[in-house]
Amino acid sequence: MIDKIKTLPAISLTAGLLFACGATHTGQSGNSNVHFGNDSIPFNPIIRDKFTADPAALVHGDTVYLYTGHDEAPKGQSRYVMHDWLCYSSVDMMNWKEHKSPLSVKDFAWVKDDAWASQVTYRDNKFYWYVAVTHSTVPGKAIGVAVSDYPAGPFKDALGKALITNDMTTDAKISWDDIDPSVIIADDGQAYLFWGNTKCYYAKLKNNMIELDGPINTIDLPHFTEAPWVHKRKGWYYLSYAYQFPEKIAYAMSRNINGPWEYKGIINEIAGNSNTNHQSIIEFKGNSYFIYHNGALADAGGFHRSVCIEYLHYNKDGTISPIIMTSKGVRTQK
Numbered sequence: 001m002i003d004k005i006k007t008l009p010a011i012s013l014t015a016g017l018l019f020a021c022g023a024t025h026t027g028q029s030g031n032s033n034v035h036f037g038n039d040s041i042p043f044n045p046i047i048r049d050k051f052t053a054d055p056a057a058l059v060h061g062d063t064v065y066l067y068t069g070h071d072e073a074p075k076g077q078s079r080y081v082m083h084d085w086l087c088y089s090s091v092d093m094m095n096w097k098e099h100k101s102p103l104s105v106k107d108f109a110w111v112k113d114d115a116w117a118s119q120v121t122y123r124d125n126k127f128y129w130y131v132a133v134t135h136s137t138v139p140g141k142a143i144g145v146a147v148s149d150y151p152a153g154p155f156k157d158a159l160g161k162a163l164i165t166n167d168m169t170t171d172a173k174i175s176w177d178d179i180d181p182s183v184i185i186a187d188d189g190q191a192y193l194f195w196g197n198t199k200c201y202y203a204k205l206k207n208n209m210i211e212l213d214g215p216i217n218t219i220d221l222p223h224f225t226e227a228p229w230v231h232k233r234k235g236w237y238y239l240s241y242a243y244q245f246p247e248k249i250a251y252a253m254s255r256n257i258n259g260p261w262e263y264k265g266i267i268n269e270i271a272g273n274s275n276t277n278h279q280s281i282i283e284f285k286g287n288s289y290f291i292y293h294n295g296a297l298a299d300a301g302g303f304h305r306s307v308c309i310e311y312l313h314y315n316k317d318g319t320i321s322p323i324i325m326t327s328k329g330v331r332t333q334k
């Protein structure tokens with residue numbers, strides 16, 4: 001799979017979407033005069049003119065908004081160079097529209113750099129974007145929050161300072177444990193922020209979504225590395241996360257957002273040519289989706305990543321069937 005994709009020439013996003021649509025969906029794309037064989041170009045990765053990482057999807061109305069990081073390291077350099085976040089939207093998970101970058105590290109006066117993983121949520125007619133960054137004065141990583149009236153922004157710093165700084169958590173003796181925010185609003189309206197690296201932290205958020213509302217707690221999960229993502233379905237809370245390193249994706253389930261969490265196993269294996277994996281799980285128009293990143297484009301790798309999408313299937317008992325990563329992705333209905 002990887003070798004095949006690496007031989008492909010770089011193509012623009014628009015062209016990529018046309019390819020991705022395939023002959024069976026050219027009508028939906030509005031480019032019915034363009035036909036490609038279904039297997040000529042893989043659907044995954046879905047974005048081919050930029051390197052995109054750390055996907056976080058938000059379903060709002062009849063649209064999915066996909067927020068990603070943006071790998072910009074010069075070719076051949078194995079380091080994270082990430083200065084802004086990107087935003088795409090789709091009404092069918094197959095055709096994706098790129099929006100102008102709605103948020104940059106420069107939008108936070110207290111941020112040094114490093115637009116790392118993030119997630120957007122919606123509450124009371126506003127969109128809140130939780131981001132991991134490097135703090136300019138408090139040593140280590142930090143989590144900030146931006147706000148907008150619109151899902152594609154523009155967003156502005158909602159707080160004027162960090163929501164979480166490295167010194168607020170000391171369970172992990174590293175400077176990068178306060179990353180990878182994931183936010184969920186429980187059925188009773190209480191919002192929770194989850195985050196962490198090597199330790200999984202969580203805390204309540206006040207209704208204003210920009211202040212903690214209680215102590216920071218930890219959750220013990222087998223081989224937790226980073227990238228917690230919390231979602232709910234049919235009375236179950238799911239806490240998926242990056243497991244070991246290079247990363248697989250594992251998950252735990254609980255009837256209660258405060259646990260106890262029961263470990264349920266691996267749902268995604270190591271992503272091709274990438275030591276990170278970083279899942280986002282959503283329900284949209286009757287299907288469930290698993291969104292992650294790999295290093296499948298030409299000249300790609302763990303610092304030049306690309307977002308991919310697969311269907312996710314639940315078993316009758318609520319457990320998740322392992323994801324099978326493919327080039328075909330969700331190009332055609334399952």
Ligand code: CA
Nearest residue numbers: 166169170177
């Ligand atoms: Ca810390």
